[in-house]
Amino acid sequence: MSTAAAPLELERARLAYGKRVVWSDVDLTVRPGEFLTVLGPNGSGKTSLLRAILGLTPLSGGRLTIMGAPPRRGSRAVGYIPQQRLIDPSTPVRARDLVRLGLDGDRWGIGGRRTRERVDALLAAVGATAYADVPLGMLSGGEQQRVRIAQALGTEPALLLCDEPLLSLDLKHQHEVTALIHAMRRERGTAVVFVTHEINPVLPYTDRVLYLAPGGHAIGAPDDVLTSAQLSALYGTPVDVLHSQGRVVIVGGDDEHVHHVEEAQE
Amino acid sequence: MSAPALLAGVLPAEVADDWWTRIFDFSDYGALLALVHNSLLAGLVLGLVGGLVGVFVMQRDLAFAVHGISELSFAGAAAALLLSIDVMLGAVLGSVVAALVIGLLGTRARDRNSIIGVLMPFGLGLGVLFLALYPGRAANKFGLLTGQIVAVDSTRLSLFLVIAAVVVAGLVAIWRPLTFASVDPDVAAARGVPTRALGLGFMLLLGLAVALAVQVVGALLVLSLLITPAAAATRVSASPVAVPLLSVAFAVTSAVGGILLALGGSVPISPYVTTVSFVIYVVCRIVGDARTRRGWARRAAAASEAEVAAA
Numbered sequence: 001m002s003t004a005a006a007p008l009e010l011e012r013a014r015l016a017y018g019k020r021v022v023w024s025d026v027d028l029t030v031r032p033g034e035f036l037t038v039l040g041p042n043g044s045g046k047t048s049l050l051r052a053i054l055g056l057t058p059l060s061g062g063r064l065t066i067m068g069a070p071p072r073r074g075s076r077a078v079g080y081i082p083q084q085r086l087i088d089p090s091t092p093v094r095a096r097d098l099v100r101l102g103l104d105g106d107r108w109g110i111g112g113r114r115t116r117e118r119v120d121a122l123l124a125a126v127g128a129t130a131y132a133d134v135p136l137g138m139l140s141g142g143e144q145q146r147v148r149i150a151q152a153l154g155t156e157p158a159l160l161l162c163d164e165p166l167l168s169l170d171l172k173h174q175h176e177v178t179a180l181i182h183a184m185r186r187e188r189g190t191a192v193v194f195v196t197h198e199i200n201p202v203l204p205y206t207d208r209v210l211y212l213a214p215g216g217h218a219i220g221a222p223d224d225v226l227t228s229a230q231l232s233a234l235y236g237t238p239v240d241v242l243h244s245q246g247r248v249v250i251v252g253g254d255d256e257h258v259h260h261v262e263e264a265q266e
Numbered sequence: 267m268s269a270p271a272l273l274a275g276v277l278p279a280e281v282a283d284d285w286w287t288r289i290f291d292f293s294d295y296g297a298l299l300a301l302v303h304n305s306l307l308a309g310l311v312l313g314l315v316g317g318l319v320g321v322f323v324m325q326r327d328l329a330f331a332v333h334g335i336s337e338l339s340f341a342g343a344a345a346a347l348l349l350s351i352d353v354m355l356g357a358v359l360g361s362v363v364a365a366l367v368i369g370l371l372g373t374r375a376r377d378r379n380s381i382i383g384v385l386m387p388f389g390l391g392l393g394v395l396f397l398a399l400y401p402g403r404a405a406n407k408f409g410l411l412t413g414q415i416v417a418v419d420s421t422r423l424s425l426f427l428v429i430a431a432v433v434v435a436g437l438v439a440i441w442r443p444l445t446f447a448s449v450d451p452d453v454a455a456a457r458g459v460p461t462r463a464l465g466l467g468f469m470l471l472l473g474l475a476v477a478l479a480v481q482v483v484g485a486l487l488v489l490s491l492l493i494t495p496a497a498a499a500t501r502v503s504a505s506p507v508a509v510p511l512l513s514v515a516f517a518v519t520s521a522v523g524g525i526l527l528a529l530g531g532s533v534p535i536s537p538y539v540t541t542v543s544f545v546i547y548v549v550c551r552i553v554g555d556a557r558t559r560r561g562w563a564r565r566a567a568a569a570s571e572a573e574v575a576a577a
Contacts, residue, residue, distance in 0.1 A: 054456050055458075056455070056456075072458075073458035074457050074458015074459070075458070078456075080452075080453055080456035080457070082452040082453060082456075085452075087449075090324075090497075090500045090501070091324075091325060091449055091500075091504075092321070092324075092325070092499075092500045092503065092504045092505070092506060092509040093445075093449045093450075093504065093506070094504050094505070094506075097506050098449070098450060101442075101445065101446045101449070101450060101453075101454075102453065102457070104442065105442055105443060105445065105446030105450075105454060105457065105459065106442075106443060106446065106454075106457045106458055106459050107442055107443070108439055108440065108442065108443065109438065109439065109441065109442060110438055110441045110442060111441075111442050133504075135504040136449075148453075151453065152453075161456075163452075
C-alpha cells in the first residue's frame with residue numbers, strides 16, 4: 001500500500017506544552033477503512049491528538065500527514081463527530097440544516113438551495129430521513145448523533161474523527177451509533193479514529209487500539225494492548241484487565257471515569 | 267361600545283376621557299403622518315435590521331448583552347447631547363465600545379454575563395450624570411430612554427440608513443459561517459470556521475444595530491425590536507429561511523405599527539411598539555405550543571429503527 005494514500009500517518013510525532021510532554025515518538029499509519037480506537041485517561045492527550053489532526057494545534061516535533069499532506073484547518077478530507085450536547089429546543093436548526101452546515105457552512109454568504117438532494121441522501125444513509133425536518137433540540141441523543149454522522153460524512157472524508165460520541169448516550173444508543181459508524185466505514189472505506197472512555201461498545205469493530213497513558217503509549221490489536229502486563233507498564237502501577245462475558249473491564253490505574261461524567265454534565 | 271366608554275365603567279368619566287385621548291386620538295391624522303415620514307422610514311429599516319440581528323441574538327444567547335449595550339449606547343448619546351455633538355454619533359460610539367468589550371472579554375457565557383452586569387449600571391449612571399448636567403429641553407432627555415416619534419430628522423436619516431445598510435450587508439456576508447459557529451461551535455471550529463473572529467464581528471454589527479434602535483424606541487426598550495420578534499419567530503418555525511423572514515415581518519410590524527399608533531397620542535412611542543411586539547409574541551407562543559402538542563416532533567420512529575436493523 002502506498003503510504004501517500006494513508007488517511008492518517010504519524011512519524012515520531014511529539015506534542016508538548018512547554019516542558020510537559022503529552023506524547024512523543026508516536027509512529028502510526030492508519031489504513032483506509034481501518035477502525036482505530038484511542039483510549040487513555042484524562043490529560044493523556046487524546047483531545048490534543050484530534051486537534052493536531054484537525055490542524056488546530058501544531059505538533060512539537062515529528063510529522064503528521066492526512067492523505068499525504070500536512071493537516072490544514074477546515075480540510076474536507078477530515079470529518080468530525082463531537083460528543084452529544086444539549087441543544088435548546090427553540091434553536092431554529094433542523095436535522096437537515098445541521099447536515100447542510102457540514103457541507104457548506106464554512107463558506108461566506110447566505111447560500112443557495114443546490115444542496116438539498118445531497119442532504120437528503122446523507123440523511124437517508126444514516127436512517128434519519130424520518131426526522132429530517134424536526135428541530136435538533138427535539139431529537140433524542142441517539143438521533144442527534146445519527147444526524148452528526150451524516151453531517152461528518154458530507155465532505156466524503158478519508159478520515160472520520162469521533163470525539164467521545166457515545167458520552168451521555170444510553171447503552172442501546174451507544175450500540176446503534178457505533179454500529180452505524182462501522183457500517184459507514186465498511187461502505188465508504190473511511191478510516192475511523194474513535195476517541196472513547198468506553199472500550200466495550202467499540203470493541204467488536206476495533207482493528208487497532210492506540211492507548212495513550214502518562215508513561216507512554218501502545219499501539220496494536222485490542223488483545224495485544226489491553227493486557228494486564230501492557231497497561232501496568234504504561235501506568236507504572238498494577239492494572240488488571242479482566243474479560244467477562246465478552247466485555248473488557250480495566251481495574252486500577254484508570255479511575256477517572258467518574259470525573260469525566262461530571263465534566264459532561266457541566 | 268367604544269373604548270372610552272369601557273374605561274368610563276371603572277374610572278371617573280373625565281379621567282377616562284383624558285387618558286384615552288392621550289393614548290389614542292386620531293384627529294388630524296393625515297397632517298401628522300406627513301410630519302413623521304422620516305420616522306416611518308426609520309421604523310421600517312429598523313424592523314429589517316432588528317429582525318435579522320435578533321435571529322443571531324437568540325442563537326448566541328445574547329439577550330442580556332443587548333440590554334447592556336443599549337445602556338452604554340444611552341450613555342454615549344447623553345454625552346453627545348451634553349457636548350452638543352451628533353446624538354447618533356454618541357449612541358454609535360457608546361454601543362460599539364460596549365459591544366467590543368463584551369465580545370473580547372466575555373467568550374464564555376458566565377464571564378459574559380458578569381461583565382455585562384458590571385458595565386450596565388456604570389453606563390446607565392454615566393448617562394444619568396450627563397443628562398443631569400445637560401441644560402436643554404427635558405423632552406430630549408426622556409426621549410433617549412423611551413424613544414421619541416420625531417427622533418430622526420432628514421439630516422440624521424441618511425446616517426441612519428447608511429449604518430443600517432452596513433449591518434445588513436455585514437450580516438448577509440457572514441450569514442452561513444455565523445450560523446454554523448452559533449448553533450454548532452465545536453464542529454464549526456473543526457471545519458476551519460473562524461468562530462472567535464465571527465463572534466467579534468457579530469458583536470460589532472450588534473452594537474451598530476442597538477445604536478439605531480436607541481434612536482427610535484429608546485435605550486430601555488431596545489429588546490422589543492432586537493429580541494421579541496426573533497423569539498416569536500422561533501416559536502412557530504425552525505426553518506432557517508422562514509425564521510429570519512418572520513422575524514423581520516414581526517419587527518417591521520411592531521416598529522411601523524407602533525409609530526402609526528403613537529401618532530394618535532401624546533405619550534412616548536415605545537409603549538405602542540412594545541405592545542404590538544408583545545402581542546405578536548403571545549400569539550406565536552400559543553400557535554407554537556398548539557403545534558408542539560399536535561406533534562411537531564412526531565415522525566415514523568418505527569421506520570428509522572428498521573433501517574438501523576438493516577444496516
